[in-house]
Amino acid sequence: MKNKKPKNIFREGPISPESIAESIAKHQSKTTIGAHDIFLGQVRADIIEDKEVRAIEYSAYEDMAMDVVHEIRENTFEKFDITCMHIYHSLGRVNVGEICLFVFVSSPRRRTAFEALEFVVEEIKAKAPVFGKELFEDESFVWKENK
Template sequence: MGKKLDSVFFEGAIPAEFLAEVIGTYRVKSGTGGHTVFMGQVRADEVEGKTVSAIEFSTYASMAHEKLKEIRKEAFEKYPLHDLHVFHSTGRVEVGEICFVVFVSAERRKFIYKATEEIVERIKSEVPIFGKEIFEDESHQWKVNTDG
């Protein structure tokens, strides 16, 4: 199970129990009517005949926090959101484990789908988080993020 390092980052996989706790806090927020949760997990991609078994994530944490703060501020300016949580793994995460979560809530559902998609894409393209794909034979290569 992953260890929470700060408000965003976990060492290892993001535990389902932690996500259940976050979701559970919304029972008492009576003005919120809709939520979206994007969860990214490590896939067993095949690359040049080798299968990914894990991804080892690293980040430049202080720069990542600043960029995430900027993305958050701009999302709240653009959309009528109630809340936004972002969690990401660092260190090794095995295939099938959760490594990235974006949780968005608002009074109504109308804007949260578009907001969530935009936030996810901005994080993937702008925040200094790097993934090294580890193959079954323990060889590796740096992951290149692509759209979608």
């Protein structure tokens, strides 16, 4: 990893629509950007063994996860011609319908933004030590699989 300190990607609870809008708005003055691509991971009301998911409670090996995501960020900047990237993941309880993962990639060209975003999201899901318990109405749970 380059001599940069890993950024804290974690936010307690859901990622608010206001913070997403603020992040987007901050890029209006960056005139070398021609495309943004955004991934919003939202908690679904899945049915598992006849029970409906009401929320996911996220936990992580935080320091390790930040190091892993930092490495993914660095690899993405090396692999793709992107201008900037923001990644935020929830910790704690996130209810159905709320946002738990926000990835925002900017690039001079749209195709690059699309490809970089897909790369980043798939790498995070495969490698970051972030875990989710799918909580049911009766407060029972199952550990979520990253698919």
